[in-house]
Amino acid sequence: xxxxxxxxxxxxxxxxxxxxxxxxxxxxxxxxxxxxxxxxxxxxxxxxxxxxxxxxxxxxxxxxxxxxxxxxxxxxxxxxxxxxxxxxxxxxxxxxxxxxxxxxxxxxxxxxxxxxxxxxxxxxxxxxxxxxxxxxxxxxxxxxxxxxxxxxxxxxxxxxxxxxxxxxxxxxxxxxxxxxxxxxxxxxxxxxxxxxxxxxxxxxxxxxxxxxxxxxxxxxxxxxxxxxxxxxxxxxxxxxxxxxxxxxxxxxx
Amino acid sequence: xxxxxxxxxxxxxxxxxxxxxxxxxxxxxxxxxxxxxxxxxxxxxxxxxxxxxxxxxxxxxxxxxxxxxxxxxxxxxxxxxxxxxxxxxxxxxxxxxxxxxxxxxxxxxxxxxxxxxxxxxxxxxxxxxxxxxxxxxxxxxxxxxxxxxxxxxxxxxxxxxxxxxxxxxxxxxxxxxxxxxxxxxxxxxxxxxxxxxxxxxxxxxxxxxxxxxxxxxxxxxxxxxxxxxxxxxxxxxxxxxxxxxxxxxxxxx
Numbered sequence: 001x002x003x004x005x006x007x008x009x010x011x012x013x014x015x016x017x018x019x020x021x022x023x024x025x026x027x028x029x030x031x032x033x034x035x036x037x038x039x040x041x042x043x044x045x046x047x048x049x050x051x052x053x054x055x056x057x058x059x060x061x062x063x064x065x066x067x068x069x070x071x072x073x074x075x076x077x078x079x080x081x082x083x084x085x086x087x088x089x090x091x092x093x094x095x096x097x098x099x100x101x102x103x104x105x106x107x108x109x110x111x112x113x114x115x116x117x118x119x120x121x122x123x124x125x126x127x128x129x130x131x132x133x134x135x136x137x138x139x140x141x142x143x144x145x146x147x148x149x150x151x152x153x154x155x156x157x158x159x160x161x162x163x164x165x166x167x168x169x170x171x172x173x174x175x176x177x178x179x180x181x182x183x184x185x186x187x188x189x190x191x192x193x194x195x196x197x198x199x200x201x202x203x204x205x206x207x208x209x210x211x212x213x214x215x216x217x218x219x220x221x222x223x224x225x226x227x228x229x230x231x232x233x234x235x236x237x238x239x240x241x242x243x244x245x246x247x248x249x250x251x252x253x
Numbered sequence: 254x255x256x257x258x259x260x261x262x263x264x265x266x267x268x269x270x271x272x273x274x275x276x277x278x279x280x281x282x283x284x285x286x287x288x289x290x291x292x293x294x295x296x297x298x299x300x301x302x303x304x305x306x307x308x309x310x311x312x313x314x315x316x317x318x319x320x321x322x323x324x325x326x327x328x329x330x331x332x333x334x335x336x337x338x339x340x341x342x343x344x345x346x347x348x349x350x351x352x353x354x355x356x357x358x359x360x361x362x363x364x365x366x367x368x369x370x371x372x373x374x375x376x377x378x379x380x381x382x383x384x385x386x387x388x389x390x391x392x393x394x395x396x397x398x399x400x401x402x403x404x405x406x407x408x409x410x411x412x413x414x415x416x417x418x419x420x421x422x423x424x425x426x427x428x429x430x431x432x433x434x435x436x437x438x439x440x441x442x443x444x445x446x447x448x449x450x451x452x453x454x455x456x457x458x459x460x461x462x463x464x465x466x467x468x469x470x471x472x473x474x475x476x477x478x479x480x481x482x483x484x485x486x487x488x489x490x491x492x493x494x495x496x497x498x499x500x501x502x503x504x505x506x
Contacts, residue, residue: 015380060380085378093378125338125346127268127313132381 005071007104008080010035010049011096012064017131017241018091020057022064031055031092035066038087043073052106052248053113056200058240060132063095065248067106112176112249114193117206117242122186133187134206134242140188140213145180148212148219151226152178152192152205160225160234161205162198171198171229180209188213191246200237208235258324260357261333263288263302264349265317270384270494271344273310275317284308284345288319291340296326305359305501306366309453311493313385316348318501320359365429365502367446370459370495375439386440387459387495393441393466398433401465401472404479405431405445405458413478413487414458415451424451424482433462441466444499453490460488 012035020028024036032051039047049068055061075083080097088094120126120133121140129135152175159171175194183189190206208225211217217235225233265288273281277289285304292300302321308314328336333350341347373379373386374393382388405428412424428447436442443459461478464470470488478486 013378013380015383090378090383091380093380095377124348125266125343127266127344127346128385130268130343 005069005102006073006077007067007069007100007102008077009065009067009096009098009100009104009106010080010084010094012061012066013093013095014061014064015091015131016055016058016060018089021059022051022053022055022061031061031064032066034088034092035084038084039068042083042087043070043075050106052110053245055243055245056240058131059243059245060241061245063247064245065106065110065250067100067104069102106248109250110196110248111251112193112195113197114177114191114246114248115197115202116244116246117190117192117202117238118183118244119188119190119206119210119238119242120186121188129187131241132244134239136210138210138214140210141215142180142182142188142213144215144219145188145190145209145213148209148222149178149180149190151219151222156226157229158198158201158226159229160227160231161201161208162231163200163204164231166199168198173198173201178205202243203238203240204231204234206238206242210238211235258322258355259326259330260320260322260353260355261330262318262320262349262351262353262357262359263333263337263347265314265319266346266348267314267317268344268384269308269311269313271342274312275304275306275308275314284314284317285319287341287345288337291337292321295336295340296323296328303359305363306498308496308498309493311384312496312498313494314498316500317498318359318363318503320353320357322355359501362503363449363501364504365446365448366450367430367444367499367501368450368455369497369499370443370445370455370491371436371497372441372443372459372463372491372495373439374441382440384494385497387492389463391463391467393463394468395433395435395441395466397468397472398441398443398462398466401462401475402431402433402443404472404475409479410482411451411454411479412482413484414454414461415484416453416457417484419452421451426451426454431458455496456491456493457484457487459491459495462488463491464488 024033049066052065077099081094084094118133120129155174177193180190277286302319305318330352334347337347371386373382408427430446433443
């Protein structure tokens, strides 16, 4: 191998149920830490990986993207997928390992992310759905939800949909796509595609759309929340386990 | 209420992932114990429930049946479903609570049980399938599996398919139905319906059928295992988490 340093990109799927989110933290187990420890065991050196998205505790991912720098190693890039899959627990899978330019940065270079949020609307308790769908026991009006979703798209200050604790200056984001469909018997899936997301943004949007779907709020409420920039106007935060990071897009340059 | 004693039947679904099976044991958590403790908390008295099937650690149930005797309580029978569902963890659900004759015995009176076993045959690691499908990375020949399954039905001594540790005298059982079908992309479901099952019987049968499906053994091997009554002839025991207790039938008398 000519280059002594490689930048390796991993595409990662995980079931978030058993983890306190993506990002490494003290005293609790996060997905990042599990992958770093596994890489360290294999490479016999400390490794720091950088994830594109800090998913919260209980949130799943179909395609988290992370990258790490590796110097002077004889391990072929493509081998990381199989080796890691064998060493990692069953709820974390590497879907791809590939070499990318040294300047590639999984988080900074992402131009777009898509999240799905699934709701189980059956009346009965469901032991299969419990860790990947939020159980809402009410009938939801899907056309009303989609009418409300139209207020979401565009470039707006989405402060009204972030955490009340989040006081960052810049809350302007662009939502390219927001809609919902019946994805099964007693199941609704929400899709939101945006350039970047604020903390708790998807879950606060879904919590609000559920209020609309239940008929408690009109579709226009979504527009009012955006205009007000006031978190107190929005619905309650939807539970984490319905959320899944579906795709992360990068520019093709 | 006139009668001072009631016999209450519960139909129970659970995801077995977090439990060491159905039956209460020392030092580990079983589904039976969780339900008994929950009933005790609610009724303020010790309760002993009797399950129809001792599912193993990691095995799921769509409709385990259990019953318990209750004396001098004002709680309506139908209330147990909702009360327990609220108090039980998300991976255990009560599907029905009903009053049955005092002599009803969930296990002794069962005339037939059906198990499903799911296999994920995709080449890629799947973080969604990991706790309810066995991952077999080989292409499986479904017609060959169904040809082999035909040897299973009927009344036979199935000692060859039980645990090597199981030395009971009576291993004669009747299998009414045994077959398999493609239940999704990269997914095969096995169904076995029998009057009663031996310890590990379904999982040993599935392990054997997978060998047939991979082309390593001819369909006739299943007949030979039954005739030999020798556990060493059968395939390896399929993993527990693909197994699900689907239905338990009782006579309509």
